[in-house]
Amino acid sequence: MTEGHGDDVYRYAGQIKVNFSTNIWQYPDLSALKRFMMSRLDFVASYPEPEPYSLERHLADRLGIVDDQIMVTAGVTDAIYTIARDMAAGRRCGIVGPTFAEYADACVAAGNEPVYFSDAEKAASNADVVWLCNPNNPDGRATDAGWLSALISDRQSVMFVIDTAYSDYCRAGKLDMRAMSGHDNVILLHSLTKQFCVPGLRVGYMTAASENIRRLRRHRMPWAVNALASSCAEFLVDNPPVIPVDMLLAESARMQREIASMGYDVTPSATNFFLCAAPAGTAAGLKEWLVAHHGLLIRDASNFTGLTSRHFRVAAQRKEENDLLIDALREWIGKYC
Amino acid sequence: MTEGHGDDVYRYAGQIKVNFSTNIWQYPDLSALKRFMMSRLDFVASYPEPEPYSLERHLADRLGIVDDQIMVTAGVTDAIYTIARDMAAGRRCGIVGPTFAEYADACVAAGNEPVYFSDAEKAASNADVVWLCNPNNPDGRATDAGWLSALISDRQSVMFVIDTAYSDYCRAGKLDMRAMSGHDNVILLHSLTKQFCVPGLRVGYMTAASENIRRLRRHRMPWAVNALASSCAEFLVDNPPVIPVDMLLAESARMQREIASMGYDVTPSATNFFLCAAPAGTAAGLKEWLVAHHGLLIRDASNFTGLTSRHFRVAAQRKEENDLLIDALREWIGKYC
Numbered sequence: 189m190t191e192g193h194g195d196d197v198y199r200y201a202g203q204i205k206v207n208f209s210t211n212i213w214q215y216p217d218l219s220a221l222k223r224f225m226m227s228r229l230d231f232v233a234s235y236p237e238p239e240p241y242s243l244e245r246h247l248a249d250r251l252g253i254v255d256d257q258i259m260v261t262a263g264v265t266d267a268i269y270t271i272a273r274d275m276a277a278g279r280r281c282g283i284v285g286p287t288f289a290e291y292a293d294a295c296v297a298a299g300n301e302p303v304y305f306s307d308a309e310k311a312a313s314n315a316d317v318v319w320l321c322n323p324n325n326p327d328g329r330a331t332d333a334g335w336l337s338a339l340i341s342d343r344q345s346v347m348f349v350i351d352t353a354y355s356d357y358c359r360a361g362k363l364d365m366r367a368m369s370g371h372d373n374v375i376l377l378h379s380l381t382k383q384f385c386v387p388g389l390r391v392g393y394m395t396a397a398s399e400n401i402r403r404l405r406r407h408r409m410p411w412a413v414n415a416l417a418s419s420c421a422e423f424l425v426d427n428p429p430v431i432p433v434d435m436l437l438a439e440s441a442r443m444q445r446e447i448a449s450m451g452y453d454v455t456p457s458a459t460n461f462f463l464c465a466a467p468a469g470t471a472a473g474l475k476e477w478l479v480a481h482h483g484l485l486i487r488d489a490s491n492f493t494g495l496t497s498r499h500f501r502v503a504a505q506r507k508e509e510n511d512l513l514i515d516a517l518r519e520w521i522g523k524y525c
Numbered sequence: 526m527t528e529g530h531g532d533d534v535y536r537y538a539g540q541i542k543v544n545f546s547t548n549i550w551q552y553p554d555l556s557a558l559k560r561f562m563m564s565r566l567d568f569v570a571s572y573p574e575p576e577p578y579s580l581e582r583h584l585a586d587r588l589g590i591v592d593d594q595i596m597v598t599a600g601v602t603d604a605i606y607t608i609a610r611d612m613a614a615g616r617r618c619g620i621v622g623p624t625f626a627e628y629a630d631a632c633v634a635a636g637n638e639p640v641y642f643s644d645a646e647k648a649a650s651n652a653d654v655v656w657l658c659n660p661n662n663p664d665g666r667a668t669d670a671g672w673l674s675a676l677i678s679d680r681q682s683v684m685f686v687i688d689t690a691y692s693d694y695c696r697a698g699k700l701d702m703r704a705m706s707g708h709d710n711v712i713l714l715h716s717l718t719k720q721f722c723v724p725g726l727r728v729g730y731m732t733a734a735s736e737n738i739r740r741l742r743r744h745r746m747p748w749a750v751n752a753l754a755s756s757c758a759e760f761l762v763d764n765p766p767v768i769p770v771d772m773l774l775a776e777s778a779r780m781q782r783e784i785a786s787m788g789y790d791v792t793p794s795a796t797n798f799f800l801c802a803a804p805a806g807t808a809a810g811l812k813e814w815l816v817a818h819h820g821l822l823i824r825d826a827s828n829f830t831g832l833t834s835r836h837f838r839v840a841a842q843r844k845e846e847n848d849l850l851i852d853a854l855r856e857w858i859g860k861y862c
Contacts, residue, residue: 193747195572210572222566229559232757235532235547235724262599265746290747297744387572388752407634409602410530410627414751415725420569 193289194487194501195387205483206509208502211325211354211461213436215506216385216429224423228416236415239408243418247393250425256398257369259405260421262412264353264379264392269294270407271349271375271394275317276300282315284308286326286494288351291319304494308336312343321351323358326489326501328440328457330360337363340374353379353392357433357460365395372397375404384424385431390414391421436460439504446514447502450521461503463489468525471500482516530626531824531838532724542820543846545839548662548691548798550773552843553722553766561760565753573752576745580755584730587762593735594706596742597758599749601690601716601729606631607744608686608712608731612654613637619652621645623663623831625688628656641831645673649680658688660695663826663838665777665794667697674700677711690716690729694770694797702732709734712741721761722768727751728758773797776841783851784839787858798840800826805862808837819853 195210207214240260248255261267272281272294281295281302295302302319305311308331311318323330340348355362368374375396381387391413394404440460448454453465466474471488478484487501504510532547544551577597585592598604609618609631618632618639632639639656642648645668648655660667677685692699705711712733718724728750731741777797785791790802803811808825815821824838841847 193572193575197571198574214570216570218570221569225566225569226563229562231725232558232562232723233551233553233555233725234534235530236727237535238530262751263748265748269746294746386569387748388568388570390573390748390751409606409631411600411602411724411727414599414727414754416753417751 192491197485200479200485203479203483204485206505206512207485208505208513209485209487210387211459211501211503212357212382212385212387213431213460213505216431218386218429220427221386221420221423221429225416225420228419231415231419234415236411236413236418238410239405240413240418243413243422244393246422247425251395252366253369253395254398256401258393258395259401259408260391260393260413260418262392262414263381263390264351264377265290266412267377267392267394268351269297270404272298272300273407274404275347279316280314281317281319282311283319284311284321284324286492287319287321288325289492291321291349291351292493308339308348312339312346312348315346317347317349319349319351321353323354323360323459325354326461326487326492326495326499327455327463328354328358328459328461329455330358330458333361333363337367340368340371344373346373348374349377350374351377353377353382354459356383356431357436358458359433359437360458369395369397372399375400380421380424384428386420386424389417389420391417433460436504439507439510443502443504443510443514447517450518451525452517452521461501463499463501465496465498466500467498467521470497472497474500474520477520478513478516482512484513484516486513529828534822537816537822540816540820541822543842543849544822545842545850546822546824547724548796548838548840549694549719549722549724550768550797550842553768555723555766557764558723558757558760558766561764562753562757565756568752568756571752573748573750573755575747576742577750577755580750580759581730583759584762588732589703590706590732591735593738595730595732596738596745597728597730597750597755599729599751600718600727601688601714602627603749604714604729604731605688606634607741609635609637610744611741612684616653617651618654618656619648620656621648621658621661623829624656624658625662626829628658628686628688629830644668645676645685649676649683649685652683654684654686656686656688658690660691660697660796662691663798663824663829663832663836664792664800665691665695665796665798666792667695667795670698670700674704677705677708681710683710685711686714687711688714690714690719691796693720693768694773695795696770696774697795706732706734709736712737717758717761721765723757723761726754726757728754770797773841776844776847780839780841780847780851784854787855788862789854789858798838800836800838802833802835803837804835804858807834809834811837811857814857815850815853819849821850821853823850
């Protein structure tokens with residue numbers, strides 16, 4: 189799916205005051221990164237490394253794993269498609285959903301017909317490859333790390349692909365990356381977009397046991413990661429922007445309570461973003477109304493498989509901005525419900 | 526093949542005075558592009574368009590084609606792999622070679638076993654999909670555009686994939702892109718890397734009939750082209766750096782003559798780069814000797830399928846630099862042959 193994702197602020201040039209349609213913090217201080225980029229503009233005149241080994245070594249070093257347990261990709265999406273190409277052929281793919289559409293799309297592109305399941309255990313009992321986003325997009329549901337770790341150990345014949353893109357925005361226990369790299373039936377996906385608030389860079393990585401990484405690297409085309417993106421990623425690993433996670437989680441919890449109290453159906457979320465359903469009308473109509481009347485952008489979530497035309501997703505931003513959305517949602521429910 | 530390509534200057538930090546291993550001009554004035562980039566560093570904080578439609582419209586407008594006859598990719602390599610995935614399955618793939626390794630690698634990655642042919646007509650008589658680099662890498666051979674156009678018209682059941690990456694460095698007649706977009710059996714590949722001397726950006730595009738582009742776009746994953754790369758490409762289309770093509774072609778011709786006169790076997794080239802074979806020893810040995818004794822980097826071409834351990838490729842640069850290489854090659858042949 190190339191259209192219909194969130195953070196489509198590029199469609200509404202000049203109309204948006206606050207962007208809640210993303211699932212990341214909108215106001216990181218990226219000034220140090222920009223200064224670094226200004227010093228590296230010569231990158232355009234040289235080929236990047238054919239494979240981003242320098243960045244892989246740097247990340248592996250920081251993460252305490254060995255460099256053949258990591259593979260850098262052009263964003264997590266690239267990782268998802270690479271895994272699907274390698275593992276989907278002739279195997280039963282199970283997706284724990286509703287969730288990010290690209291797991292299913294990548295499986296379909298690889299000639300597979302994935303099936304959705306409501307939890308990882310059901311998926312593991314019925315599929316050879318299990319795709320799980322943890323914490324989950326769009327609802328912020330966090331699967332318990334201990335339970336998940338036990339499931340992975342128990343189902344050796346199942347390959348678990350676990351997208352941890354949102355784990356930096358969540359206080360729930362995380363799977364131990366180093367321990368997981370010792371299992372040959374789990375691949376963890378990591379997003380620099382989410383971790384460092386840089387969706388424009390297109391860099392992500394996966395960590396897994398060496399034999400899985402070696403196998404996945406065979407699908408890599410040369411020069412897949414832009415040279416500036418790669419060097420920016422190295423910089424960010426050492427100089428991460430500060431993300432006010434505690435504030436965002438407190439605000440998310442407050443927004444969930446207030447919006448639920450108005451009559452919206454809110455799914456409890458452990459992250460900075462959460463899923464709601466309007467009591468009447470459609471998310472698409474609500475989204476257009478919020479843009480037109482308040483300059484606020486939400487994510488129409490009706491195109492997630494398993495959700496309805498009433499579902500939308502919101503990511504907490506600054507307190508005063510969140511208040512604007514809360515007030516606008518109250519105004520809308522008063523008018524139309 | 527991710528390792529073993531040319532322009533591996535990143536391996537020899539600080540040792541290289543002149544890089545002949547690339548096939549592009551090393552000294553474009555990219556100062557306007559860099560000023561533009563400095564004004565666009567905010568790109569890191571926002572998702573790019575899911576598909577690079579703005580750049581596609583802009584390019585189509587400049588090229589005089591319609592915007593569903595163009596597909597922008599993350600470099601030509603991405604285009605090659607996308608086409609291979611779509612067209613290679615179950616079809617006979619013929620490659621006109623020796624040539625760029627990625628055509629074969631992309632076919633193999635798609636589960637195909639491509640066969641090499643010495644010219645496009647033989648390939649078209651024995652394959653369903655013909656891959657041709659014109660002018661060709663590594664030898665600069667230019668296939669006549671009129672002859673090729675007639676072959677394309679004559680073999681309606683064969684899909685021709687023609688990589689025109691080097692056509693801006695060649696005065697031989699080119700296929701008419703607009704006319705070719707009217708044929709449903711040809712896809713042209715275009716490289717911004719080569720056209721604008723920006724290998725670090727990773728942007729390319731293909732042009733073809735609308736029905737082929739629609740089909741290929743279905744393979745596109747979202748956000749495949751980095752946001753800064755996409756906006757830089759738009760800038761470059763309107764503000765291309767000046768490439769001294771006439772000087773480079775004259776220097777290439779002079780170098781070919783002088784190097785051939787020493788006893789190297791030089792394949793006549795219509796472009797700024799050309800292929801040589803050492804009369805003795807190996808290209809790998811010559812390459813290391815040139816780096817160690819003169820700080821000059823050439824492309825060991827022995828890993829092109831169909832070439833030998835003695836083959837290397839050189840791209841003309843500035844006259845005085847070319848003289849350094851000519852002198853060094855003369856010294857080597859005096860010492861070792």
